[in-house]
Amino acid sequence: MSATVIDGKAFAAKVRGQVGEHVTRLKAEHDLTPGLAVVLVGEDPASQVYVRSKGKMTVEVGMKSVEHKLDVDTSEADLLAVIDGLNNDPTIHGILVQLPLPEHLNEDLVINAIDPAKDVDGFHISNVGLLGTGQKSMVPCTPLGCLMMLRDHHGSLSGMDAVVIGRSNIVGKPMAQLLLGDSCTVTIAHSRTKDLADVVRRADIVVAAVGRPEMVPGDWIKAGATVIDVGINRLDAPERGAGKTRLVGDVDYESCAAVAGAITPVPGGVGPMTIACLLANTLTACCRANGLAEPEGLTA
Numbered sequence: 001m002s003a004t005v006i007d008g009k010a011f012a013a014k015v016r017g018q019v020g021e022h023v024t025r026l027k028a029e030h031d032l033t034p035g036l037a038v039v040l041v042g043e044d045p046a047s048q049v050y051v052r053s054k055g056k057m058t059v060e061v062g063m064k065s066v067e068h069k070l071d072v073d074t075s076e077a078d079l080l081a082v083i084d085g086l087n088n089d090p091t092i093h094g095i096l097v098q099l100p101l102p103e104h105l106n107e108d109l110v111i112n113a114i115d116p117a118k119d120v121d122g123f124h125i126s127n128v129g130l131l132g133t134g135q136k137s138m139v140p141c142t143p144l145g146c147l148m149m150l151r152d153h154h155g156s157l158s159g160m161d162a163v164v165i166g167r168s169n170i171v172g173k174p175m176a177q178l179l180l181g182d183s184c185t186v187t188i189a190h191s192r193t194k195d196l197a198d199v200v201r202r203a204d205i206v207v208a209a210v211g212r213p214e215m216v217p218g219d220w221i222k223a224g225a226t227v228i229d230v231g232i233n234r235l236d237a238p239e240r241g242a243g244k245t246r247l248v249g250d251v252d253y254e255s256c257a258a259v260a261g262a263i264t265p266v267p268g269g270v271g272p273m274t275i276a277c278l279l280a281n282t283l284t285a286c287c288r289a290n291g292l293a294e295p296e297g298l299t300a
């Protein structure tokens with residue numbers, strides 16, 4: 001069997017198109033422009049690239065984009081003051097603090113200072129609790145993107161066996177909650193899981209969020225299963241020339257694609273969906289803040 005490739009790049013473009021159409025309607029019918037503020041502390045090169053690309057795509061879908069670039073030695077009090085200003089700014093509907101923060105800043109404290117209704121990353125403790133109890137929340141962007149791709153591919157996920165490898169607060173745990181919400185039978189595997197290969201072999205859906213290059217081989221995958229590869233790992237690629245690198249996921253693509261029913265590639269799978277879902281969450285937050293119906297198909 002050769003797996004269907006789930007094209008996250010094309011799907012993300014479609015989601016951004018839908019978000020853009022909603023934004024056009026919000027402007028025309030309600031004189032409303034959703035606004036997203038991104039706060040970056042320090043000059044981490046990878047974070048700068050993410051923030052630039054978030055800002056560009058925010059503007060492309062017709063939203064207002066605000067960037068706060070703060071010095072690496074910004075104090076906690078100053079950062080909290082910036083967040084407080086954004087919490088109280090009615091033109092801002094989504095606030096994202098780019099992680100990781102410099103070590104002298106308490107990430108939990110900072111994230112929990114964001115108004116939960118504007119917490120488009122879904123990391124605020126209130127949103128974590130709401131998701132865990134099956135209530136309306138802001139859902140973390142990467143797992144939301146995975147869920148959208150799974151729903152699009154399968155329709156209903158009800159009764160499917162899902163194994164999530166990884167238990168991080170950003171990906172693994174919220175992913176498991178979302179799959180449970182769609183009535184999957186969910187197992188969360190992690191670094192201490194015994195017989196991981198056997199656990200993964202049971203799965204109709206495998207979500208790999210580990211951060212270990214190509215660690216899931218094809219012989220762990222049940223024939224016909226759907227494999228969602230969240231991992232982004234950069235490897236040296238001297239065959240491409242001196243100093244060159246290439247991106248790989250947490251699954252061994254070739255061997256898994258040979259047995260899976262469907263698979264997301266890296267790059268071009270989960271990655272592009274993450275920013276698309278950030279825009280979708282900002283739109284959702286704007287609709288909720290103004291008592292308007294939420295955009296269909298763009299929430300969990």
Ligand code: NAD
Nearest residue numbers: 142166167168171190191209210211230231232270271274
């Ligand atoms: P993390 O380091 O916080 O968590 C990794 C998890 O993997 C841990 O829960 C750990 O228990 C588990 N793990 C580690 N070694 C294991 C092993 N040998 N067997 C089974 N489980 C093991 O990482 P994270 O933030 O959840 O990210 C995971 C990966 O996803 C990374 O590659 C990251 O770059 C990527 N990621 C991608 C996106 C995206 O937009 N595509 C977003 C977030 C993270």
